[in-house]
Amino acid sequence: MAQNIYDDPGFFAGYSQLPRQVRGLLGAPEWAAIRAMLPDIAGKRVVDLGCGFGWVSRWMRGQGASDVLGVDLSQNMIARAIAMTQDPAITYEIADLETLELPKATFDLAYSALTFHYVGDFDRLARMLYRALVPEGHLVFTIEHPIYMAATRPDWGQDQDGRKTWPVNRYFIEGERRTDWYVQGVLKYHRT
Ligand SMILES: C[S@@+](CC[C@H](N)C(=O)[O-])C[C@H]1O[C@@H](n2cnc3c(N)ncnc32)[C@H](O)[C@@H]1O
Structure with missing residues (x-):
């Protein structure tokens, strides 16, 4: 069972004030670089792993994705994502990436921002995503880089x-x- 710090009230109160949650993708420093790595989204079926407030799920639909599934371990994050979304083609689910099983050959793009470093069994997750993607599908993800963290938070x-x-x-x-x-x-x- 994964640790679920995002449902800790103190954590969530602090985290919710970060620029990437207040300003969305414009407040996410990596976004310009990641956006450049994404394939054409139009008509694609997308899964957003560790979707948080759903900023990318909504952006994907704005780019023409046919439907988006956003999954996250945290009830707090999913509740906020649902509250911020008015789009029947986006579905949000509470799920743990340690155990998540997606249907086979269902998605064209699996996307994940800053979540895989919370997952202990990355091999299992990668194999499951390989099966869930169609042939020629894409997996685009970011994780926290340890050197980045050292540079930004010297007290850590x-x-x-x-x-x-x-x-x-x-x-x-x-x-x-x-x-x-x-x-x-x-x-x-x-x-x-
Ligand atoms: C740093 S936040 C990133 C949120 C969003 N992707 C973004 O870029 O703003 C990490 C997210 O991963 C989720 N998460 C952490 N461990 C998880 C797990 N085992 N399964 C699913 N989601 C998880 C957290 O609840 C949180 O919403």
């Missing part, structure tokens, strides 16, 4: 003496990492 990854413990140390040892972000002990999975 230090021990009590201020020495860096993560992300730079033990970079090549993949696996669980804990960090404090609005709440203590946020679980993420480091991969090289």
Whole structure:
């Protein structure tokens, strides 16, 4: 069972104030680069994995996607996504990417922003997505980069003496990492 920090009231209150949640895609620093990687969306069936408030799900429909499925572990995030969406071609579901099973050969594009680093069993997820995509389908995703985090939050990854413990140390040892972000002990999975 995945950790669900986004349903922690304190976490959600803080997270909801971030520019990417208040301003949407214009507040997401990676968006211009990611948008350039996307295939033509018109007529495509899209799944948005870890959809959050649904900003990308709605954008995909604006680009002509035939339908979009947004999935997220958090009731808070899905409730906000539903409240912000008036579009019968977008469906939101609460689901855990650790166990999610999508129907075979159903999607043209699987998209995910800043979510896969919360998933422990990435191999299972990747195999499931491969089956869920049609031949020539696309998977486009972002994860948090450990060096990016080191640069933006220098207080992270230090021990009590201020020495860096993560992300730079033990970079090549993949696996669980804990960090404090609005709440203590946020679980993420480091991969090289
Ligand atoms: C950093 S937010 C990104 C939200 C959105 N994709 C965006 O770019 O604004 C990460 C999202 O992943 C969701 N999430 C975390 N672990 C998950 C899991 N195991 N299964 C499904 N969603 C998960 C969280 O609830 C949260 O909405």
